[in-house]
Amino acid sequence: MLPTPDIKDLDxxxxxxxxxxxxxxxxxxxEIKFLKSYFQQKSPIIIEVGTGSGIVTSFIMSNILPESIFLTTDVNPHAITTCRKTVEYNNSQFSGCFDALQMSLTTGVRKGLVDILVFNxxxxxxxxxxxxxDSERSDTWLDLALLGGSDGMVVTWELLNDLDTTLSEKGIAYILFCARNKPLEVQKIMESRGWKVDVVISRKAGWEVLSILKFYR
Ligand SMILES: C[S@@+](CC[C@H](N)C(=O)[O-])C[C@H]1O[C@@H](n2cnc3c(N)ncnc32)[C@H](O)[C@@H]1O
Incomplete structure (x- = not known):
């Protein structure tokens, strides 16, 4: 089992x-074997949307594809600060390209650039x-981490509807769903738009069933 990054003094x-x-x-x-052979010598551009503590990006940087270019985004400014600290603490040997930006989804990112997109x-x-x-001092930032509107899918659909212009030709998106998001319906809709969709992993977590779907051309 690969080591899990440490999160210090979580805000x-x-x-x-x-x-x-x-x-x-x-x-x-x-996915490690598949990703290493899929991208071979190339340094993929990896974007984690909604990075939160930065644990996922830090893990990929340490254990999966350390030669990549990393960008994380979050609407929550506290998450951006925490993500930077997590990467600094766990990935001190990393000398490549990493940045964390406060923005929604991938709005500021050049189209067709993303090789691997990750979103929880x-x-x-x-x-x-x-x-x-409208203030950094508000106590409602955490609500943005959880509440996803109708079917819990409003933010996810915004991202999925833009996937075609966001991902590079070989790009792959890994997105997490709970059962109430109706992932099988999402899969059918995305397949009807020409995407290949695989369920990579699925697990019961308390009363939720979580799964991660992989979207690629
Ligand atoms: C369920 S949390 C996941 C955090 C972290 N990636 C993890 O797996 O532990 C969702 C994250 O998405 C962020 N978020 C919500 N809406 C967003 C949006 N439109 N654009 C970017 N990030 C967003 C939240 O602030 C929160 O940090």
Whole structure:
């Protein structure tokens, strides 16, 4: 089993790594052979959307594809600070390219550039997706980590609808779903748009069933 990054002094405004985060780590541990041979000598550009504590990116940087170019994004400014600290603490040997930017999804990223996209989204069904607080001192930043609007899918669909322009020709997206997101329906819709979709890993977590789907051309 590959080592899990340490998260030091987690800010209470930032999502604490949980079953869903650990499922992503297991997903990448399972995919390591495939990813190394798929990208061979190339340094892929990896973007983690909604990085939170940065645990997933730090894990990939240490254990899976250390020669990559890394970018993380989050709407939550506290997450950006925490992600930077996590990478600094766990990946001190990393001398490649890494940045963490406060922004929604991949809005500022050049189209067609992303080789690997990772997203553990706010997937809990809720009446609405919360507004982005207008002050860093607000105590509602954490709501953005969880509440995903109708079917818990509002933020995820925003990303999926843009996948074609975001990913490079060989690009792959790894996205986490809970059962209430109706991942099999999502799979059918994306397949009807020409995407290949695999369920990489699935696990019961309390009363939730979480799975990670892989989208590629
Ligand atoms: C379930 S948490 C996952 C955190 C971390 N990736 C993990 O696996 O532990 C979802 C994260 O997405 C962020 N988020 C929510 N909406 C977003 C958006 N539109 N763009 C970027 N990040 C977003 C939240 O602030 C939160 O950090």
């Amino acid at each position: 209470f405004n930032v999502y604490e790594p949980s079953e869903d985060s650990f499922l992503l780590l297991d997903c990448f541990e399972q 989204p706010p997937y809990v069904p809720a009446e609405d997706v919360p507004e982005i607080p």
